[in-house]
Amino acid sequence: MRSALIRLSTIQALLRHSRATRADVLAYQNARLRVLIDHAYTRVPYYRTLFDLHGIRPDHIRTVDDLRRIPISTKADLQLRPAGELVSEGVDPARLVLRRTSGSSGEPITIRRTRFEEHLLGAFRLRALHQFGLRARDRTVVVMLHRATDRGRDAAQRMSQLARLYRQTVVNSLLEPAAIIRELRRLRPDALAGYPGVLSNIAPLMEDDDRRVIRPRFVMVGGEVLTPPMRREISAAFRAPVFDTYGSHEFNLLAWECKVTGELHVCDDALVLEVLQDGRAVSVGERGEVVATNLHSFAMPFIRYRLGDVVTRGVDACRCGQPFSVIGAVQGRMLDYFPLPGGRLLHPYHISGAAVREAPWVRQYRVIQESLERIVMHVVPVSEPPPEEVAKLHERVRALLPPSVAFVIELVARIDLEQTGKFRVSRSLVSSRYDSIAWERVAEPDASTRSPSGHGS
Numbered sequence: 001m002r003s004a005l006i007r008l009s010t011i012q013a014l015l016r017h018s019r020a021t022r023a024d025v026l027a028y029q030n031a032r033l034r035v036l037i038d039h040a041y042t043r044v045p046y047y048r049t050l051f052d053l054h055g056i057r058p059d060h061i062r063t064v065d066d067l068r069r070i071p072i073s074t075k076a077d078l079q080l081r082p083a084g085e086l087v088s089e090g091v092d093p094a095r096l097v098l099r100r101t102s103g104s105s106g107e108p109i110t111i112r113r114t115r116f117e118e119h120l121l122g123a124f125r126l127r128a129l130h131q132f133g134l135r136a137r138d139r140t141v142v143v144m145l146h147r148a149t150d151r152g153r154d155a156a157q158r159m160s161q162l163a164r165l166y167r168q169t170v171v172n173s174l175l176e177p178a179a180i181i182r183e184l185r186r187l188r189p190d191a192l193a194g195y196p197g198v199l200s201n202i203a204p205l206m207e208d209d210d211r212r213v214i215r216p217r218f219v220m221v222g223g224e225v226l227t228p229p230m231r232r233e234i235s236a237a238f239r240a241p242v243f244d245t246y247g248s249h250e251f252n253l254l255a256w257e258c259k260v261t262g263e264l265h266v267c268d269d270a271l272v273l274e275v276l277q278d279g280r281a282v283s284v285g286e287r288g289e290v291v292a293t294n295l296h297s298f299a300m301p302f303i304r305y306r307l308g309d310v311v312t313r314g315v316d317a318c319r320c321g322q323p324f325s326v327i328g329a330v331q332g333r334m335l336d337y338f339p340l341p342g343g344r345l346l347h348p349y350h351i352s353g354a355a356v357r358e359a360p361w362v363r364q365y366r367v368i369q370e371s372l373e374r375i376v377m378h379v380v381p382v383s384e385p386p387p388e389e390v391a392k393l394h395e396r397v398r399a400l401l402p403p404s405v406a407f408v409i410e411l412v413a414r415i416d417l418e419q420t421g422k423f424r425v426s427r428s429l430v431s432s433r434y435d436s437i438a439w440e441r442v443a444e445p446d447a448s449t450r451s452p453s454g455h456g457s
Contacts, residue, residue: 010296014123017269018131022316022323025268030063032295033272037061040301043088046081047303064272067304072291074306075109079363079382087112091299099249108355108362111249112300120296121252124270125245126166128256132218132243134191139167141187141216143180143194144223145349174347177202184214192216192238195223197335197433200230201345203237216240222247224333227433246309246330250302251294255327260320263328271295274304275313275327287312287329309333336428338369341404348426351377354396361385362393366415369428374406378415385411 017025038058040047051057056069078086087093097118099111113121126134134140171183173195180202184192192199192214199221206214219238222245235242246255246264251271255264266273272295274281275288282288290309294302314326338346348367355362355377364380377397390409398407424434 010120011123013269014120014127017324018127018322020323025323026064028269029272029295033064033067033293034058034062036293036295036298036301036303039088039298040303043090044301045085045089046078047301049085067272067274067293070304072304072306073302075308076363079109083110083112087300088298096299109249113297114299117297117299121270124267125247125253125256128245128253128265129191129220131256131259132191132220134218136165137167138190138217139169139187140191140193141169141171141184141189143171143173143184143192143198145173145353173198174349174353177205181205181210181214185210188213189216191218191220192240193220193222195335196221196226196230196234196244197224197337198347199237200233201337203233206237211237211239214238218243220245224335225331225434230433244330246311246327248307250297250305250307251292254290254292255330258318258320258322258326261318261326263314263318263326264330265318265322265324266327268324269295273325273327275311282313284313284315287331334424334434335426336369336432336434338375338426338428339372339431341372341402344402346400350400351375351397352425354393354400355379358396359385359389359393361389364415365425367426369430372430373404374408375401376408376410378410378412380413380415381411 013028017028041051041058042048050071050073054069054071060066060069083093087096091114093112095114096112097115099113100108129140169187169189171180171187171194173180175183180198199219216238217240219234219240219242221234221242226242226244231242231244243257243259244264245253245257247253251267253267254271254273255266257263258265272293274291275286276282276291277286277288287310290307290311291304292302292307293304310331311327312329314328316325317323318326335348338348340346351367352365355365361381361383362379363382366378367375368378369375390411394407394409401407
């Protein structure tokens with residue numbers, strides 16, 4: 001009964017917070033944080049050990065400001081520990097939703113949530129979609145990496161589809177661009193979502209006949225950095241406003257674009273987002289690294305978890321009137337397509353997918369296209385892999401490439417950050433859309449992709 005009441009109050013809070021005061025949202029954050037910290041110490045061995053090691057008791061963490069007492073955890077910290085240390089005691093692992101990340105950050109990880117947590121985090125994303133203009137009976141088509149390893153829809157999702165509410169269809173982003181356009185013509189989305197790199201890649205191939213059939217009211221992008229040229233290309237191709245989102249597998253939606261200001265509203269009622277530089281909180285207008293705490297993940301908590309993305313900190317409450325803090329210029333995942341001899345473009349997910357699916361010994365990796373004829377994968381292994389395992393991964397990727405392109409795997413002890421302070425998991429030295437970005441200008445709203453009122457058509 002108590003669990004049901006908590007779930008009901010959480011849903012009610014989500015619905016009202018867009019119209020709440022900033023003080024209300026902060027009070028909610030602090031209340032949820034206290035419950036989470038107490039739970040993590042009592043039920044999760046990893047956090048209990050971490051807190052004890054640093055002399056932290058749950059009653060030391062009463063507000064968001066107290067979080068600084070807790071050491072930061074990284075993906076590497078969690079990768080090295082068995083599931084039994086990360087999952088709450090008393091939770092049946094067989095009943096949890098498993099999400100094995102695509103490895104787009106270079107560090108694949110398995111995330112575990114209850115069905116309710118999965119739906120709740122999805123509801124925060126749905127709130128953002130409604131602000132972009134989504135209607136309950138719309139069909140949303142998502143151009144994304146299709147992961148066959150994710151478990152299928154549950155009963156609630158199947159009922160929603162049968163009732164023709166919030167219908168969603170996935171088109172595999174690894175299809176050839178012409179095939180993606182054919183699928184969009186067939187499905188005729190009311191709303192379109194996907195990776196900006198993929199959508200901007202198909203944009204030049206869109207013809208007038210395609211645009212007469214493919215007519216989304218808006219396009220939502222995420223998973224990669226959206227540059228101003230990409231935004232203009234996607235908006236022109238689909239004749240629709242483009243809205244950016246910032247998310248991750250560990251948190252689902254972290255922030256979504258404000259239709260008025262162009263900055264990103266932080267999901268303050270779903271998480272605590274810190275922007276840090278050398279361990280200190282940055283000032284408004286400064287860039288720093290994202291460290292976040294998920295307020296609704298109890299099966300497998302994420303507390304002061306380093307995501308590795310770099311953002312610009314904005315003001316504490318958006319100028320549009322909503323009570324959410326804002327960030328800008330998300331310098332997150334930057335994924336270059338690899339141009340190959342003959343003109344074909346290879347999406348790096350083809351290579352990263354092989355590493356995630358077939359090489360569990362890979363802890364971290366980076367793929368660099370040094371020239372049209374040479375691609376190198378740097379790998380930090382969990383432990384020294386047998387030569388035959390390295391050969392297996394090599395052959396799997398080798399089969400994706402033309403015979404004239406050399407592919408090399410180099411085992412390394414560490415992979416350093418870029419000079420920008422961001423880790424880039426795939427980079428083409430032949431052709432990159434990210435190398436010339438002026439990050440201080442990325443967050444500026446682009447009036448050419450907005451309607452005069454600041455709202456989508």
